[in-house]
Amino acid sequence: MSLLELQSVSKRFGGLTANQDVSFSLEKGQIVGLIGPNGAGKTTLFNCVAGYFPPSAGSITLEGQPIAGLPPEACARAGVGRTFQIARTFTSMTAAENVLSGALLRERKLRKAREAAMRWLAFVNLDRFADKPSGSMTISEQRRLAVARALATEPKLLLMDEVMAGLNPSEVRETVDVVLKIRDQGIACLIVEHVLEGIMPIADKIVVLDRGAKIAEGPPAEVSRDPAVIHAYLGDE
Ligand SMILES: Nc1ncnc2c1ncn2[C@@H]1O[C@H](COP(=O)(O)OP(=O)(O)O)[C@@H](O)[C@H]1O
Ligand SMILES: [Mg+2]
Structure with a gap:
């Protein structure tokens, strides 16, 4: 199949x-x-x-x-996870919060969802931006952030x-x-x-x-x- x-x-x-x-x-x-x-x-x-x-x-x-x-x-x-053609990250939220919004689809416990978000941020090589607003990232970084958010939905x-x-x-x-x-x-x-x-x-x-x-x-x-x-x-x- x-x-x-x-x-x-x-x-x-x-x-x-x-x-x-x-x-x-x-x-x-x-x-x-x-x-x-x-x-x-x-x-x-x-x-x-x-x-x-x-x-x-x-x-x-x-x-x-x-x-x-x-x-x-x-x-x-x-x-089915997805990213959008126009990278829509929530620019006033931190990178970690952006990925957290994906992780919460599967994990209701905030602490565990945060841990998952951090793992996916590191997976796309963006852990250094965890506490920075996503609006401060380059286009390339924001695209990878959108990928991490989608990955966090497993x-x-x-x-x-x-x-x-x-x-x-x-x-x-x-x-x-x-x-x-x-x-x-x-x-x-x-x-x-x-x-x-x-x-x-x-x-x-x-x-x-x-x-x-x-x-x-x-x-x-x-x-x-x-x-x-x-x-x-x-x-x-
Ligand atoms: N929501 C929509 N309402 C009306 N037409 C749409 C809509 N979305 C896409 N289209 C039309 O469908 C066609 C294919 O668009 P799209 O799927 O965006 O192409 P691509 O991503 O390959 O560039 C285009 O003619 C576009 O104008
Ligand atoms: Mg298109």
Whole structure:
């Protein structure tokens, strides 16, 4: 049984079809990259998997259990963690408090939740910011903080939406190292990424969306020489 399975997922907003019949699966321990041009429907698909929108059609299962249409909190409890494309950390809260807000999903005892939050902060190499407001951190650090907050919800599957966008090469490397560490914990990663040099070397599989539909799926090397993918990215030139 796959960890995550999407079957013919479609999402329509009025007359606009943001996702059209998207099917793919993701196995435990895998890193899967979800790529495609702007407006391809990547974030919308994340929102369907994480419970922010019900799909208009199709099924989504996590370890065989249907999750499509469940509200976000229920998807999080089922084991879907996520970060947002616009890193929304609570900038007036400390880094530790941001992660604590994730840890409280599983742990009601404040002391234990705090300990868990500190462990995840250290896991993403941000323990030195524990008592600092997250607004004082760089974009790269805030993205990793959002990852730590999602990890604190103890996901089986972590959805990351463009966590490498706008980072310099050394920040991309640091984030890639964190993704590999997450995978080594047995947590599967589904990653929307425009920074192809970040995702291509570490992904087990790449799924390509264009105008809502899946146009390719396979190992990174295969997908990156697929004429349909090249055309979607570069157009006719
Ligand atoms: N809440 C929404 N209401 C209406 N249209 C939306 C909404 N969210 C996304 N869309 C539309 O769906 C399409 C896909 O958007 P999105 O999933 O954000 O693409 P990507 O993340 O691949 O850039 C776009 O045309 C976008 O304008
Ligand atoms: Mg997006």
